[in-house]
Amino acid sequence: MPPRDLRALVDESKEKLGSGVVVFAANNDGKAALAVGVSQDLTDRMSAVDLVRVGSAALGGKGGGGRADFAQAGGPDGASAQKAIEAIKQSLAG
DSSP, X not given: OOHHHHHHHHXXXXXXXXXXXXXXXXXXXXXXXXXXXXXXXXXXXXOHHHHHHHHHHHTTOOOOXXXXXXXXXXXXXXXXXXXXXXXXHXXXXX
């Protein structure tokens, strides 16, 4: 899935979820794309930018950006997409 398509997936999932955090990762020709969404009611407690940066590090990336409710990042290691999701889960749990 192209990185630009992840945003629509995040927005749609946040709408269905109501309250929470959604994370999607895609492997595109060996490179990873990561998108994180945080519902509006939670943005005062957590930021999608902070979470996407945690995931980006697991992908071998160097950052990411966006807003408190939506952020994207990428990295050179598409095979680590699941590791990025797990890193974000750990960040939320700890």
